[in-house]
Amino acid sequence: MRTEKDKYIPALSYDWLTAFYDPVVRWTTREKTFKHRLLQQANIQPAHRVLDLGCGTATLTIAIKQAVPKATVEGLDGDAKILAIARDKARQAGVEIHFDEGLSYQLPYTDTVFDRVVSSLFFHHLTTENKLQTLREVRRVLKAGGELHIADWGKPHSSIMRAASFPVRLLDGATTADSFDGLLPRYLQEAGFVDVRTGEHYATMFGTLWLYQAQQPE
Ligand SMILES: C[S@@+](CC[C@H](N)C(=O)[O-])C[C@H]1O[C@@H](n2cnc3c(N)ncnc32)[C@H](O)[C@@H]1O
Numbered sequence: 001m002r003t004e005k006d007k008y009i010p011a012l013s014y015d016w017l018t019a020f021y022d023p024v025v026r027w028t029t030r031e032k033t034f035k036h037r038l039l040q041q042a043n044i045q046p047a048h049r050v051l052d053l054g055c056g057t058a059t060l061t062i063a064i065k066q067a068v069p070k071a072t073v074e075g076l077d078g079d080a081k082i083l084a085i086a087r088d089k090a091r092q093a094g095v096e097i098h099f100d101e102g103l104s105y106q107l108p109y110t111d112t113v114f115d116r117v118v119s120s121l122f123f124h125h126l127t128t129e130n131k132l133q134t135l136r137e138v139r140r141v142l143k144a145g146g147e148l149h150i151a152d153w154g155k156p157h158s159s160i161m162r163a164a165s166f167p168v169r170l171l172d173g174a175t176t177a178d179s180f181d182g183l184l185p186r187y188l189q190e191a192g193f194v195d196v197r198t199g200e201h202y203a204t205m206f207g208t209l210w211l212y213q214a215q216q217p218e
Contacts, residue, residue, distance in 0.1 A: 002101070007171055009125040010079055018082055022057050025121070027052050028205040034151050038120060038211055039067055041199060042149040046070035048115035052076075053104055053138070054122030058086035058097065067093040075099045076107070105133035109141045117142060120151040121209075124172060124179035128187075131178070135191035142216040148193065153172030154210035155182030157201055180207070188214040 010018055025031050044050055044064060048071045052061040055075030065073040075082050075097055083099050090097045102108040104126065117138050121129055138148050153176065156162040169176050178184075188196045193214035202209040 007127050007130070007175065008078060009127040009175065010082070010117070018085070020152065021082070021085075022059065023201045025059075030204055031059065032201050034202050034209050035063060035120060037200060038118060038149055038151045039063060041211060041213060042118050042147065044068045044071050044116055044163070048072070049113060050074065050116045050118065051076060051109075051132050051141070053117055053134075054125065055086060055099070056082050056121070058089050058099070060120050061086065061097055062090055062093050062095055063187065065090075065097055066088075066093070069095075070181055073097050076102050076104070078103050104180070105130050105137055107137045107141055111140055112143045114126070114141050114144075115143055115145070115146050116149065118149045121153075123150060123152045124168070124176045127175050128178055131184070131187055132191060135187055138140065139192055144216060145218045146216045148188070148214045148216075150184065150212040151209055152184065152212070153179050153186065153197075153207050154201070154212075155180065156177065157203070157208045161203060161208045164205060168206045184210075184212055188212065192217070198213060 046068055050064060050071055050073050052075045055061045055077050058075050061073060061075040080101055083101055086099055100108055155163055165180055185196050185198055194217050195215040199211035199212050
């Protein structure tokens, strides 16, 4: 029997839609703008080891490596099919990125190894239980003083954005409810992160995208 913990939602909710992921995201989410801003917010340095959690087709992962070529950049995703697209894109871009297949709530890394964990359009895929377990895992793999930087759907900032978010709520199901209720900052605090901040937000065709950041205590 599948449990709440087993719930896995592919990039566009259905496996057969994965091939269309990049154009859909590019045209509907102001992707260039918010991923560029997320990258700036993360302030990645050449000596950093960085994990892109739920990296999908690796658009952000590749952008990080291109912006800071000396950083060690890795991507993790639970979907082998999307990782094949990611590896192909990285090869075409001529950048060296290590990709792992794995689940965010059981990260295949030893403790305190990353300076930054970044994540975009990912946390709303997780049940509340898995969001909390994933945040505990991110804390486990981050070095002291390391940072988590997130871009994801959050509380709609207008009634138009509330209506716009309906298709994502419908496609991704109940896991999105706490994201759209704006609960992620509270979960970050509950997981023991400090200096939890909510950053800029963006109106998109599918609702309000928010940037968040949080720090592993020193
Ligand atoms: C909407 S896509 C976002 C991809 C990419 N970060 C981006 O911004 O375009 C969400 C990704 O999370 C992955 N995913 C969902 N649940 C996961 C889990 N528990 N662990 C790892 N990856 C997961 C999916 O396979 C999918 O590639």
